[in-house]
Amino acid sequence: MYATLNTQLIDGTYLITINRPDKMNALNQQVMADLALAVDEVYSRDDVKSAIITGAGEKAFVAGADISEFLQLTPAEGADLARRGQVIFQRIENCVKPIVAAVNGFALGGGCELAMACHFRVASDKAKFGQPEVNLGLIPGYGGTQRLTQLVGKGKAIELMLTADMLPATDALSWGLVNHVVAPDQLLAFTQSLLQKIHAKAPLAVARVLQSANAALDKETDGYAFEMKSFGECFGTKDLQEGAQAFLEKRPAKFTGN
CATH class of the missing domain: 1.10.12 (Lyase 2-enoyl-coa Hydratase; Chain  A, domain 2)
Structure with a gap:
């Protein structure tokens, strides 16, 4: 059904898997378009009580945006790209059904922003988070400067964004960026168990x-x-x-x- 996503309904939870493992599940325009439609399904389907967003493979949740799409953009086009991304992520954030990020690997740039747009986050102990946009002469554009500051506080958020460092899962837990850290082979089962509790x-x-x-x-x-x-x-x-x-x-x- 989707060019870049795998979807599956499991006991009322819609599992949305970004499926570009050869590209570290990077967000390109097709992924964003597919993601918008999948989120629309969460809103509209009565048989969907909650959703999990995760990434295919063991290495990455989403390792960022597809940088090759940035090279020819004008300032106005860049602002429009951010606007469209923010609209999709706000749809996730404002959904009245729980949407949880199951972060299985790198969640960098737009990937970290996507995870933060979800209602809460469960991470594999192999996960790493970061907003490395300054390495590219950019800043986060899909709401990252706002949500990271809300989640971890201004000082820590600014440090992470200015250094472009990667934050290991255990540190993300202590910072309040994620709710739980589990073994990789328990990630989806644990996240699903939380949602089953909420379904009741x-x-x-x-x-x-x-x-x-x-x-x-x-x-x-x-x-x-x-x-x-x-x-x-x-x-x-x-x-x-x-x-x-x-x-x-x-x-x-x-x-x-x-």
Whole structure:
């Protein structure tokens, strides 16, 4: 179905694998177009409850952008490239279904930006993160300067971007860039197990948690007011009635997303 992706639905989780291992899964225009369509599927398909984004092979999640596409761009074309990339990554970030990055190797440049656009990250102990754009006379353009600063703090983010150093998975964990570090052969199974745990929760509440957490970082939104409104809306759902009743009856809740 996709020229550069492999996709598979596993127990409600849509596994999206960027499949250019010979190019270290670098992001070119075709990958970005395919990724946008795959994310649209996550939004629109009722049988998809969550998604995992990962890279094919053992070496790379995404080792950056396809630099060969940069050589002939004008400043205006470069800005438009960044705009289109930001739109796709914002779609990932703003999805009301959890999208998790399973980082299996190098996550550099646009790859690090893609991972950071996901709701959280699980890394193989072989993974390495970095924003080495200054080596090319560039800066991150798909939201990396913003999300990295939000995730690890201004000082550490600036150091990583200015030195172009690669951050090992264990350091990424201590910095707060990733949530978990696991053995490579456990990466997808562990990530899937986290999502299965989330699948058991009320879908509308999950969606509102994601929206409210994003509101905390939206300068144009009063996050507290958004949370208050979302909290109130939960009281109009059948899932709240089911969740409360199940709690009182000491049984597992059976949520329907209504």
